[in-house]
Amino acid sequence: MTEAAESEAAGEPARDPELERFHRVWSPPTGIRRVCAVNASIVGRRFIVAGFAFFLLGGILALLMRTQLLVPENDFLTPEVYDQLFTMHGTTMMFLFAVPIMEAFGIYLIPAMIGAHDMSFPRLGAYGFWCFLLGGVLIYSSFFFGTVPDGGWFMYVPLTGLEFSPDKSQDFWLLGVTFVEIASITGAIELIVTILKMRAPGMSLDRMPIFAWYMLAVAFMIAVGFPPLVLGSILLEVERSVGLPFYEVARGGDPLLWQHLFWIFGHPEVYIVFLPAAGLLSAILPAMARGPLVAYHLVVLAVIGTAFLSFGLWVHHMYATGIPRLALSFFAGASLAVAIPSGIQVFAWIATLWNGRPVLRTPLLFIIGAILIFVLGGLTGVMVAMVPFDWQAHDSYFVVAHFHYVLIGGMVFPLFAAFYFYVPRATGRMLSEALGHVSFWLMFVGFNVSFLPMHLTGLLGMPRRVYTYPAAMGWDGLNLTSTIGAYLVGAAVLVFIVNVLWSVVRGRDAGTNPWGADGLEWGSRTPPPPYNLRSIPPVRNRHPLWEEPDLPERIQGGLEYLGTAPEGRRESLVTSMVAAKPEYVVRLPHPTFLPLLAGLATGAGFVGVLVSAYWLSLAGVVALIVILALWWWSPLPEKSEKDVGQGLWLPIGAGDSRCAGWTGAAAFLLVNASVFTSLVYAYFYLWTVSEVWPPPGFALDGGAPVLLALAILALAVTAALGATTLLRGNAATPVLGALAAAVLALGVALYALTVVGDSLPFRPGANAYTATVTVLGVYVMLHVGVALLGILYAVARVLHVGLRNEGTLAVRIAALLTAYAGALGAVAAAVLYFGP
Amino acid sequence: MSDPVPADEDRAVDDRGREFIAHRHRFPANGWGFMLAPVLWFAYFLAVYALQGAGCAVGLDSRSLLGVNALGFALASLTLVVLVAIALTGVWSYRAWRRLLEELEDEEHQTRGHSAFLAYGALLHAGLFLVATLWIGIPILLLEPCRLITS
Numbered sequence: 001m002t003e004a005a006e007s008e009a010a011g012e013p014a015r016d017p018e019l020e021r022f023h024r025v026w027s028p029p030t031g032i033r034r035v036c037a038v039n040a041s042i043v044g045r046r047f048i049v050a051g052f053a054f055f056l057l058g059g060i061l062a063l064l065m066r067t068q069l070l071v072p073e074n075d076f077l078t079p080e081v082y083d084q085l086f087t088m089h090g091t092t093m094m095f096l097f098a099v100p101i102m103e104a105f106g107i108y109l110i111p112a113m114i115g116a117h118d119m120s121f122p123r124l125g126a127y128g129f130w131c132f133l134l135g136g137v138l139i140y141s142s143f144f145f146g147t148v149p150d151g152g153w154f155m156y157v158p159l160t161g162l163e164f165s166p167d168k169s170q171d172f173w174l175l176g177v178t179f180v181e182i183a184s185i186t187g188a189i190e191l192i193v194t195i196l197k198m199r200a201p202g203m204s205l206d207r208m209p210i211f212a213w214y215m216l217a218v219a220f221m222i223a224v225g226f227p228p229l230v231l232g233s234i235l236l237e238v239e240r241s242v243g244l245p246f247y248e249v250a251r252g253g254d255p256l257l258w259q260h261l262f263w264i265f266g267h268p269e270v271y272i273v274f275l276p277a278a279g280l281l282s283a284i285l286p287a288m289a290r291g292p293l294v295a296y297h298l299v300v301l302a303v304i305g306t307a308f309l310s311f312g313l314w315v316h317h318m319y320a321t322g323i324p325r326l327a328l329s330f331f332a333g334a335s336l337a338v339a340i341p342s343g344i345q346v347f348a349w350i351a352t353l354w355n356g357r358p359v360l361r362t363p364l365l366f367i368i369g370a371i372l373i374f375v376l377g378g379l380t381g382v383m384v385a386m387v388p389f390d391w392q393a394h395d396s397y398f399v400v401a402h403f404h405y406v407l408i409g410g411m412v413f414p415l416f417a418a419f420y421f422y423v424p425r426a427t428g429r430m431l432s433e434a435l436g437h438v439s440f441w442l443m444f445v446g447f448n449v450s451f452l453p454m455h456l457t458g459l460l461g462m463p464r465r466v467y468t469y470p471a472a473m474g475w476d477g478l479n480l481t482s483t484i485g486a487y488l489v490g491a492a493v494l495v496f497i498v499n500v501l502w503s504v505v506r507g508r509d510a511g512t513n514p515w516g517a518d519g520l521e522w523g524s525r526t527p528p529p530p531y532n533l534r535s536i537p538p539v540r541n542r543h544p545l546w547e548e549p550d551l552p553e554r555i556q557g558g559l560e561y562l563g564t565a566p567e568g569r570r571e572s573l574v575t576s577m578v579a580a581k582p583e584y585v586v587r588l589p590h591p592t593f594l595p596l597l598a599g600l601a602t603g604a605g606f607v608g609v610l611v612s613a614y615w616l617s618l619a620g621v622v623a624l625i626v627i628l629a630l631w632w633w634s635p636l637p638e639k640s641e642k643d644v645g646q647g648l649w650l651p652i653g654a655g656d657s658r659c660a661g662w663t664g665a666a667a668f669l670l671v672n673a674s675v676f677t678s679l680v681y682a683y684f685y686l687w688t689v690s691e692v693w694p695p696p697g698f699a700l701d702g703g704a705p706v707l708l709a710l711a712i713l714a715l716a717v718t719a720a721l722g723a724t725t726l727l728r729g730n731a732a733t734p735v736l737g738a739l740a741a742a743v744l745a746l747g748v749a750l751y752a753l754t755v756v757g758d759s760l761p762f763r764p765g766a767n768a769y770t771a772t773v774t775v776l777g778v779y780v781m782l783h784v785g786v787a788l789l790g791i792l793y794a795v796a797r798v799l800h801v802g803l804r805n806e807g808t809l810a811v812r813i814a815a816l817l818t819a820y821a822g823a824l825g826a827v828a829a830a831v832l833y834f835g836p
Numbered sequence: 837m838s839d840p841v842p843a844d845e846d847r848a849v850d851d852r853g854r855e856f857i858a859h860r861h862r863f864p865a866n867g868w869g870f871m872l873a874p875v876l877w878f879a880y881f882l883a884v885y886a887l888q889g890a891g892c893a894v895g896l897d898s899r900s901l902l903g904v905n906a907l908g909f910a911l912a913s914l915t916l917v918v919l920v921a922i923a924l925t926g927v928w929s930y931r932a933w934r935r936l937l938e939e940l941e942d943e944e945h946q947t948r949g950h951s952a953f954l955a956y957g958a959l960l961h962a963g964l965f966l967v968a969t970l971w972i973g974i975p976i977l978l979l980e981p982c983r984l985i986t987s
Contacts, residue, residue: 206953301960329975337968688893
């Protein structure tokens with residue numbers, strides 16, 4: 001081991017000037033300025049702590065509810081408060097705990113596991129954290145204003161419409177949850193690009209850590225699955241605040257549209273929560289079983305299979321809504337099929353234990369508990385996937401029991417296994433095994449005492465979401481038992497917290513790789529430095545630390561790639577998607593307040609809508625645009641290539657399609673396309689439930705709208721031409737010409753918009769048809785505006801830095817945005833003029 | 837130390853760090869082949885859902901084609917086409933995977949290069965999504981397309 005690495009390993013101040021500089025470059029600021037840190041290791045930990053705090057809040061709400069249900073006809077809580085508590089419990093656990101904390105583990109662990117110094121977009125990760133935190137605070141601030149959401153975590157209309165919920169309570173939910181979802185989506189984009197483009201050289205797809213496969217699948221699921229709820233929430237908020245009807249029956253809307261949009265998100269959501277936890281389980285299990293994960297290939301198949309099948313399940317939450325039998329059978333078939341990949345994973349875990357030499361430490365206890373509980377939840381899942389059985393159990397405590405078995409077994413138990421496994425990595429101190437065992441048994445026994453009787457309570461007829469129940473229904477003893485179990489679970493969580501606090505003070509030193517694990521995340525001494533691994537090693541197999549025992553020493557000694565920072569810049573490697581062949585060196589951002597400011601500006605936008613101060617929203621949007629322009633305006637590298645170590649020279653930065661920024665833009669458009677597809681789905685759905693579509697007297701005529709569509713198409717063609725010229729010759733004149741033509745086309749489009757605005761044959765709020773047409777038009781024009789901003793930015797960038805390869809990214813992304821806006825216009829025109 | 841990185845797209849490295857020629861890094865032994873069966877299934881699922889909804893909305897179920905319900909016929913035909921397409925993907929992937937294994941064995945290298953991994957994954961995906969398509973498709977033969985649960 002080198003002297004510098006030894007001093008680093010011993011936690012002493014680094015004496016090697018190279019290592020000192022490397023530390024300095026990657027270290028976050030101290031004091032209050034630490035809020036501007038953007039390192040994934042720090043942002044990930046913040047996310048985990050904040051998510052766990054929300055878990056505690058959600059748990060307290062659960063205990064309050066269980067206390068109310070302790071005895072029949074209890075008056076501990078009023079019905080109104082009970083409604084608020086079950087709404088906030090579900091909302092907190094799903095939106096503020098489960099999804100964020102799972103993504104947080106991705107942000108915290110993935111760079112280290114795949115051998116990157118940081119995530120692909122550190123500022124985006126930090127921005128996501130602030131959106132999450134501020135969004136959570138916004139939702140919980142409803143308690144201070146006495147307007148707590150009470151429509152259930154699923155927010156069904158018409159209960160949550162303006163007629164039955166005229167106060168601001170549902171607006172807190174709609175705006176707060178949408179704010180929080182920004183964090184989920186930005187996290188997903190970051191994870192997709194990081195996993196696909198920033199793996200260590202040689203870490204081809206077949207050598208990727210299994211957790212990375214899980215997180216990659218989940219990130220795509222979030223990118224496609226969250227937008228339907230974002231759209232549904234926006235439509236409901238627009239209906240509530242502006243009066244455009246989408247769900248209101250009297251004006252041609254349909255409440256079931258909300259249920260569709262919610263559950264198109266809601267069922268993948270279950271797997272978005274489960275898969276990362278299963279990924280953690282699959283990542284921890286080999287270390288606990290002291291042998292590799294059995295059937296890696298099949299587990300990868302199971303992950304991707306689950307990700308796809310999960311999008312074919314949403315209607316199984318709607319079996320009782322009067323949908324034709326054949327349509328129900330499609331979803332029943334997919335619901336049964338998803339049991340296959342779930343079963344594959346369970347058998348792979350059991351086989352891994354069988355094949356290895358397991359050590360019964362606390363993480364393994366939680367893993368075994370997770371498998372047992374999840375299998376039981378999965379079996380009742382197959383039961384409720386059957387339409388006839390579901391009708392009997394629907395909206396009863398049987399369903400409550402089922403999904404808590406799935407979610408607590410599939411997510412909470414693996415999460416605690418991960419806490420016991422990874423807290424030593426974060427703190428450098430081992431947790432107490434004795435307290436860990438106490439915590440496990442309390443949680444395992446408490447959970448089953450609480451939720452196993454609920455199956456019976458449900459089959460005996462007790463409905464969900466009732467604040468109390470009469471005596472002599474046969475539910476008294478079962479509810480009493482459930483409440484005792486819930487308090488045992490609470491005690492288990494308290495023991496865990498005591499364990500963590502105790503370990504920070506008195507825990508045994510964790511050293512390097514205390515569990516004898518195989519992954520690169522254990523390649524540094526605990527707690528790892530903010531850059532995870534000092535140098536990035538080439539990867540030759542799937543278990544680098546098992547196959548090359550001296551690897552941590554080489555990593556910590558800076559002997560592999562990018563182990564120094566002579567230019568004083570944060571850098572990592574970008575590699576090809578399949579074979580992980582090195583492509584270039586990416587320069588990563590240093591600490592900045594911009595993500596926090598961007599979060600505050602976004603918050604102003606949401607709060608403005610909440611309090612109907614639309615000037616505040618507008619100010620927030622303008623501020624956000626300015627902040628984003630500053631954010632992207634980075635200097636070009638001072639040289640075109642550098643020696644990254646081992647005699648390998650690579651370009652610094654890249655402006656073409658190999659670039660991480662390009663992949664990020666494509667991932668963003670995937671999210672956006674999912675929102676737009678949901679909107680088109682809403683249009684067609686409302687058509688299928690309407691008697692006459694469009695309603696008499698409201699049909700669109702030709703003329704100006706067609707001109708608008710043609711102008712937008714011209715934009716797409718111009719953008720495509722501009723991009724092609726650029727790719728062929730890298731010549732400035734044609735590109736600038738194309739950009740100028742695009743600006744011209746935009747002018748035409750904007751002019752056409754005013755023509756349409758003046759000649760609309762209806763009021764937008766007249767009925768569901770006019771409302772949907774209006775939103776489609778606004779959506780397209782909004783994107784034309786975004787494309788225009790992109791073009792202006794690209795022109796400014798080209799004028800400033802010229803058309804060097806690294807400088808062309810803005811042009812390429814502007815062309816992409818413009819082509820995308822053109823495609824949206826074409827699809828919208830086709831739907832409106834050639835559709836029903 | 838040997839460079840673990842393929843010198844070009846046609847070269848790959850085995851688990852021991854040795855290079856081999858992976859000129860089969862082509863469809864279906866690549867990312868597109870790997871994702872084909874899931875994407876086919878997803879498109880199929882959306883198509884049958886949309887076709888059933890739209891067909892009922894325009895009254896396609898009240899027409900007949902070749903003596904059977906026109907909507908049911910369309911849904912069943914679509915299912916058959918997708919089943920055949922996924923099965924062909926499976927056969928194609930299986931052949932690519934076997935060929936890769938044989939060729940890699942000839943080169944005396946470990947057989948788990950990423951091309952073989954992707955071809956094998958494509959085969960497994962075809963198997964899973966063939967079952968999923970079948971389970972969704974069978975009710976089309978048994979149920980009337982637009983009949984409500986209450987009727």
